[in-house]
Amino acid sequence: xxxxxxxxxxxxxxxxxxxxxxxxxxxxxxxxxxxxxxxxxxxxxxxxxxxxxxxxxxxxxxxxxxxxxxxxxxxxxxxxxxxxxxxxxxxxxxxxxxxxxxxxxxxxxxxxxxxxxxxxxxxxxxxxxxxxxxxxxxxxxxxxxxxxxxxxxxxxxxxxxxxxxxxxxxxxxxxxxxxxxxxxxxxxxxxxxxxxxxxxxxxxxxxxxxxxxxxxxxxxxxxxxxxxxxxxxxxxxxxxxxxxxxxxxxxxxxxxxxxxxxxxxxxxxxxxxxxxxxxxxxxxxxxxxxxxxxxxxxxxxxxxxxxxxxxxxxxxxxxxxxxxxxxxxxxxxxxxxxxxxxxxxxxxxxxxxxxxxxxxxxxxxxxxxxxxxxxxxxxxxxxxxxxxxxxxxxxxxxxxxxxxxxxxxxxxxxx
Amino acid sequence: xxxxxxxxxxxxxxxxxxxxxxxxxxxxxxxxxxxxxxxxxxxxxxxxxxxxxxxxxxxxxxxxxxxxxxxxxxxxxxxxxxxxxxxxxxxxxxxxxxxxxxxxxxxxxxxxxxxxxxxxxxxxxxxxxxxxxxxxxxxxxxxxxxxxxxxxxxxxxxxxxxxxxxxxxxxxxxxxxxxxxxxxxxxxxxxxxxxxxxxxxxxxxxxxxxxxxxxxxxxxxxxxxxxxxxxxxxxxxxxxxxxxxxxxxxxxxxxxxxxxxxxxxxxxxxxxxxxxxxxxxxxxxxxxxxxxxxxxxxxxxxxxxxxxxxxxxxxxxxxxxxxxxxxxxxxxxxxxxxxxxxxxxxxxxxxxxxxxxxxxxxxxxxxxxxxxxxxxxxxxxxxxxxxxxxxxxxxxxxxxxxxxxxxxxxxxxxx
Numbered sequence: 132x133x134x135x136x137x138x139x140x141x142x143x144x145x146x147x148x149x150x151x152x153x154x155x156x157x158x159x160x161x162x163x164x165x166x167x168x169x170x171x172x173x174x175x176x177x178x179x180x181x182x183x184x185x186x187x188x189x190x191x192x193x194x195x196x197x198x199x200x201x202x203x204x205x206x207x208x209x210x211x212x213x214x215x216x217x218x219x220x221x222x223x224x225x226x227x228x229x230x231x232x233x234x235x236x237x238x239x240x241x242x243x244x245x246x247x248x249x250x251x252x253x254x255x256x257x258x259x260x261x262x263x264x265x266x267x268x269x270x271x272x273x274x275x276x277x278x279x280x281x282x283x284x285x286x287x288x289x290x291x292x293x294x295x296x297x298x299x300x301x302x303x304x305x306x307x308x309x310x311x312x313x314x315x316x317x318x319x320x321x322x323x324x325x326x327x328x329x330x331x332x333x334x335x336x337x338x339x340x341x342x343x344x345x346x347x348x349x350x351x352x353x354x355x356x357x358x359x360x361x362x363x364x365x366x367x368x369x370x371x372x373x374x375x376x377x378x379x380x381x382x383x384x385x386x387x388x389x390x391x392x393x394x395x396x397x398x399x400x401x402x403x404x405x406x407x408x409x410x411x412x413x414x415x416x417x418x419x420x421x422x423x424x425x426x427x428x429x430x431x432x433x434x435x436x437x438x439x440x441x442x443x444x445x446x447x448x449x450x451x452x453x454x455x456x457x458x459x460x461x462x463x464x465x466x467x468x469x470x471x472x473x474x475x476x477x478x479x480x481x482x483x484x485x486x487x488x489x490x491x492x493x494x495x496x497x498x499x500x501x502x503x504x505x506x507x508x509x510x511x512x513x514x515x516x517x518x519x520x521x522x523x524x525x526x527x528x529x530x531x532x533x534x535x536x537x538x539x540x541x542x543x544x545x546x
Numbered sequence: 547x548x549x550x551x552x553x554x555x556x557x558x559x560x561x562x563x564x565x566x567x568x569x570x571x572x573x574x575x576x577x578x579x580x581x582x583x584x585x586x587x588x589x590x591x592x593x594x595x596x597x598x599x600x601x602x603x604x605x606x607x608x609x610x611x612x613x614x615x616x617x618x619x620x621x622x623x624x625x626x627x628x629x630x631x632x633x634x635x636x637x638x639x640x641x642x643x644x645x646x647x648x649x650x651x652x653x654x655x656x657x658x659x660x661x662x663x664x665x666x667x668x669x670x671x672x673x674x675x676x677x678x679x680x681x682x683x684x685x686x687x688x689x690x691x692x693x694x695x696x697x698x699x700x701x702x703x704x705x706x707x708x709x710x711x712x713x714x715x716x717x718x719x720x721x722x723x724x725x726x727x728x729x730x731x732x733x734x735x736x737x738x739x740x741x742x743x744x745x746x747x748x749x750x751x752x753x754x755x756x757x758x759x760x761x762x763x764x765x766x767x768x769x770x771x772x773x774x775x776x777x778x779x780x781x782x783x784x785x786x787x788x789x790x791x792x793x794x795x796x797x798x799x800x801x802x803x804x805x806x807x808x809x810x811x812x813x814x815x816x817x818x819x820x821x822x823x824x825x826x827x828x829x830x831x832x833x834x835x836x837x838x839x840x841x842x843x844x845x846x847x848x849x850x851x852x853x854x855x856x857x858x859x860x861x862x863x864x865x866x867x868x869x870x871x872x873x874x875x876x877x878x879x880x881x882x883x884x885x886x887x888x889x890x891x892x893x894x895x896x897x898x899x900x901x902x903x904x905x906x907x908x909x910x911x912x913x914x915x916x917x918x919x920x921x922x923x924x925x926x927x928x929x930x931x932x933x934x935x936x937x938x939x940x941x942x943x944x945x946x947x948x949x950x951x952x953x954x955x956x957x958x959x960x961x
Contacts, residue, residue: 432714
């Protein structure tokens with residue numbers, strides 16, 4: 132058997148389960164006769180070019196407890212980068228020199244749009260020079276905006292985190308016998324999948340959220356104030372979920388980062404939640420708080436979706452098997468065959484499908500008023516948040532994998 | 547047996563486990579021969595005066611699954627209020643009229659300082675008029691600033707939540723090969739117990755937090771900038787935890803809510819985290835984010851401390867037993883007999899001990915530089931976060947108790 136080595140990297144923003152994909156890919160790789168050593172690139176393609184590699188066999192092979200720890204740990208064991216291939220001849224030549232130097236036959240990249248573009252460019256160049264190195268992508272993004280796949284790994288966990296937050300904030304706010312408004316700002320600059328998922332919090336006996344605003348519908352401050360007043364008539368404590376990416380009808384972001392005063396002449400705070408808080412304070416005048424869970428929605432592995440975690444793991448395995456079977460220029464995907472019972476099939480798709488496209492929430496999955504999602508949206512998202520992963524705990528805290536290899540002094544000072 | 551009825555209320559801010567105390571108290575009450583009906587006051591003493599009561603027997607008696615659901619649900623099943631007794635003769639007369647009307651012999655109030663003051667006033671008035679109604683407090687506060695008790699129920703869960711957040715944010719930030727600073731603002735206006743507990747996140751292989759600032763030490767912005775620069779020399783990604791209550795040497799809060807421009811003439815954001823963010827942006831200039839978990843640190847029951855939850859439950863039981871045994875004007879307490887193995891004894895203490903006093907972090911439990919806690923602090927807090935409660939989940943989300951009785955339309959519009 133003519134063995135070739137494998138290399139794998141991670142890129143873009145983290146998710147609660149991107150390490151699950153890494154765990155799936157490497158544990159599958161260890162079982163492949165065609166694969167020799169398994170390298171990780173530290174800090175993505177940038178680390179690859181700098182030959183900043185890690186020997187993954189020594190850390191993980193024949194250590195199921197380490198694979199399990201990796202599977203349950205948030206963020207990126209291999210570190211990330213935001214590097215986009217320039218497409219220059221020298222860059223490709225450098226890349227293929229390095230691939231030859233390390234006898235790499237299998238190249239995997241876990242990431243979103245940009246990472247899939249890297250897979251696309253590298254696989255196309257390989258074809259041009261008759262290289263048989265195989266390039267396969269493994270998708271991830273909390274934003275769920277990748278096309279060519281039913282849903283993106285990482286999204287289910289972010290959706291679950293936000294819905295759980297909204298539910299817990301609702302319990303907190305309902306205890307006071309006064310009118311109050313809470314605004315929870317979610318990630319999702321181009322698509323409202325995460326914001327919309329907050330509607331899960333309302334199922335059962337819960338009351339919140341009352342209003343949800345997504346980037347897919349043009350935002351009107353006047354209509355927003357009407358919506359809020361309507362809800363205040365009905366409920367004491369109103370919970371509003373808003374995507375960071377909402378825009379007005381002219382496409383301008385509803386956020387105050389760029390300006391120092393609002394439309395009413397008041398000093399402005401940053402972010403859409405803080406902006407809407409000031410709008411309510413000025414126009415309605417009741418108690419209002421803005422909450423921005425920020426990076427926690429992509430790193431709270433302790434409340435990840437078990438479904439999401441297992442699917443991410445499987446997508447890593449599927450990618451490795453596809454490469455070993457000779458596929459290249461593809462990424463591993465999930466196709467949903469049924470909502471209830473929830474069933475999926477795994478496969479691969481041409482990476483050209485995913486690059487530079489954005490999957491937004493269909494307009495018909497948002498209500499006519501543009502301030503909530505419909506039952507179709509909920510049918511889609513419900514199965515994705517199910518299941519409680521058995522996160523390892525130590526001394527009362529989630530016990531995640533050691534990533535001290537990422538925090539090295541020689542790292543550069545930028546920005 | 548001359549049975550008397552019981553009434554119980556909750557007051558002040560919520561915690562992740564204040565309902566565990568309620569669960570402990572009422573399940574213990576159902577087993578007492580001397581106790582007849584068990585009433586809850588909706589929205590604390592305010593609801594009591596308005597005779598807004600709930601029959602807790604009908605909801606919870608002989609329903610262990612409901613007691614379990616209550617034990618695991620955050621916030622306050624009975625709702626809260628911020629009402630302080632005026633101490634007027636009419637008010638006491640009204641109160642004791644109502645106690646007689648409902649044949650109440652046992653009065654319990656779950657809360658912090660102000661609630662213990664209510665217990666104190668009522669029990670003193672009872673003595674004055676020779677009433678045999680017994681008044682017992684059940685302590686709670688996430689701030690851990692109550693005296694007369696080793697630690698306050700609610701604190702362990704808040705500490706665990708903050709430490710888990712800090713750990714997860716650290717995993718998120720360490721993936722990028724650039725310098726960055728994250729500031730996490732915790733609750734705790736007068737005491738730094740929650741902020742200090744973030745140090746738990748650093749145990750084991752984790753790197754963060756790097757700096758912690760508590761209200762117990764006067765804050766100097768110059769020293770802060772030196773501390774941050776020192777850490778940036780050593781680490782790529784620096785995580786700073788800061789209590790909302792930090793003050794300068796003159797006792798002024800380090801926060802920007804009151805002013806529109808900072809010392810450097812720049813437009814200011816609200817809150818201490820946002821203020822320090824702008825200080826770093828202006829003086830150091832690297833990427834910096836401020837995160838304020840807000841109410842989640844007191845409502846995230848899904849990652850509560852099991853130790854905290856069980857102790858809160860026990861404190862409810864202890865209070866009921868004390869009242870039945872004839873005690874009044876006391877609150878239930880925990881005394882620690884050993885750090886490791888962690889052992890506690892339950893008892894009661896005169897409520898006069900707790901009212902209007904604040905337990906701060908001992909100066910010797912904070913390092914000399916005033917930017918981290920010591921091993922003594924960690925020995926104290928470590929056992930309090932241990933244990934994972936078996937929170938019920940439904941459809942992938944924490945399934946908390948139905949509190950729709952709190953969200954009624956007739957509630958008034960204030961503020």
